Amino acid sequence: VLAQHRGDADGALADYIPELASVDPDRFGAALVSVHGRLYTAGDASTPFTIQSISKPFVYALALAEHGLEGVARHVGFEPSGEPFNAISLDPESGRPENPMINAGAIVTSALVSGSGPDERFERIRAFLSVCAGRELDVDEDVWHSESVTGHRNRALANLALAAGVMTRSVDDACEVYFRQCAIRVTATDLAIMAGTLADGGVNPCTGVAVLDEEITRHVLSIMLSCGMYDESGEWAVRVGLPAKSGVGGGIAAVRPGQFGIGIYSPRLDEKGNSVRGVAALRSLAADYDIHLLSQPRVPRSPIVHSSVEGDRWTVVLRGEIDFISAEEIIAHIVGHHDDPDRRDAELWLDTAGVTRVWPEALRALTAVVARLRESGRTVAITDPSGTFGRDR
Numbered sequence: 001v002l003a004q005h006r007g008d009a010d011g012a013l014a015d016y017i018p019e020l021a022s023v024d025p026d027r028f029g030a031a032l033v034s035v036h037g038r039l040y041t042a043g044d045a046s047t048p049f050t051i052q053s054i055s056k057p058f059v060y061a062l063a064l065a066e067h068g069l070e071g072v073a074r075h076v077g078f079e080p081s082g083e084p085f086n087a088i089s090l091d092p093e094s095g096r097p098e099n100p101m102i103n104a105g106a107i108v109t110s111a112l113v114s115g116s117g118p119d120e121r122f123e124r125i126r127a128f129l130s131v132c133a134g135r136e137l138d139v140d141e142d143v144w145h146s147e148s149v150t151g152h153r154n155r156a157l158a159n160l161a162l163a164a165g166v167m168t169r170s171v172d173d174a175c176e177v178y179f180r181q182c183a184i185r186v187t188a189t190d191l192a193i194m195a196g197t198l199a200d201g202g203v204n205p206c207t208g209v210a211v212l213d214e215e216i217t218r219h220v221l222s223i224m225l226s227c228g229m230y231d232e233s234g235e236w237a238v239r240v241g242l243p244a245k246s247g248v249g250g251g252i253a254a255v256r257p258g259q260f261g262i263g264i265y266s267p268r269l270d271e272k273g274n275s276v277r278g279v280a281a282l283r284s285l286a287a288d289y290d291i292h293l294l295s296q297p298r299v300p301r302s303p304i305v306h307s308s309v310e311g312d313r314w315t316v317v318l319r320g321e322i323d324f325i326s327a328e329e330i331i332a333h334i335v336g337h338h339d340d341p342d343r344r345d346a347e348l349w350l351d352t353a354g355v356t357r358v359w360p361e362a363l364r365a366l367t368a369v370v371a372r373l374r375e376s377g378r379t380v381a382i383t384d385p386s387g388t389f390g391r392d393r
């Protein structure tokens with residue numbers, strides 16, 4: 001994929017933060033981490049660059065962990081703004097920035113992170129991003145100071161949020177931490193591991209450290225899908241279909257929940273502030289490999305490996321992950337054959353040794369059906385050596 005797009009020199013380096021214009025524009029690297037923790041890299045996957053806006057979903061996660069969804073929602077909304085990342089975009093009624101991926105929302109979100117002063121708050125953010133990346137990340141001091149002396153528009157956004165009553169710190173305090181968080185240095189490999197942490201339900205797939213709970217991870221991915229690519233988010237959802245976040249440093253992180261995280265670096269940007277070759281590479285990947293989140297699963301695998309009657313025992317052997325549609329199939333099978341002449345008087349043995357996980361809604365439905373069968377007089381035995389079926393997941 002990199003070879004396919006390497007020759008594309010379209011776009012330009014971000015220069016509104018002067019220091020960002022000093023990077024090598026030709027660098028191009030990509031990395032993918034599977035949820036099993038295996039890393040694949042290509043090109044300049046270990047070239048450092050500043051994370052910029054890709055810090056936003058992670059800092060949002062940190063704020064959610066500290067304040068809960070409702071606590072954060074009082075300060076920043078959930079709606080795609082359909083506007084550029086630096087838009088002056090506050091909801092006219094609530095005064096909240098539309099979402100945490102645009103700058104206004106990200107500055108407010110960053111200010112929600114607890115700590116007694118800017119240094120302590122920044123350190124919490126840096127430490128958190130480091131655990132997501134699986135190594136200690138540092139800051140590009142030049143980029144930080146470069147944005148700090150030129151970030152008047154972001155200060156204006158912070159002032160508006162303050163005036164609207166949704167900002168919890170002083171403008172200078174909030175912006176310093178935000179600029180510094182944007183100047184954290186990462187590589188495409190780091191981004192892949194950070195995205196992999198979101199892909200694996202909040203567990204860093206390389207270190208095994210549980211960083212976030214699953215529910216927060218899901219909130220963050222939802223916002224990344226609807227707002228992560230700013231005013232390109234809609235087209236992105238159609239063409240790529242993965243929750244993703246771009247930064248004006250040239251990085252993109254993309255997440256295939258349950259499967260892998262991708263990090264890409266190429267610093268020339270389109271007019272929306274997204275990496276030109278990064279977007280192109282992910283579009284190619286999506287076109288060639290059908291990684292879209294909403295792709296139709298091609299081969300629905302039956303959860304029923306085997307179903308037979310021997311003597312007075314009817315054995316149904318189950319396997320794999322039992323989600324809603326698998327539970328529906330199991331229930332239809334059992335209930336559908338409940339009155340077969342050869343099964344009517346048989347004991348039903350559900351063998352769940354091969355089941356890896358049962359989703360809560362599936363467990364509830366199956367438990368209710370088993371209870372009803374028992375009430376109707378049938379003996380139902382569940383062999384559950386690993387206890388998978390006994391737990392609610």
Ligand code: GLN
Pocket residue numbers: 051052053054085086103147154179182246247248249273
């Ligand atoms: N630090 C940058 C800014 O606030 C981040 C923007 C981005 O990466 N889209 O302008």
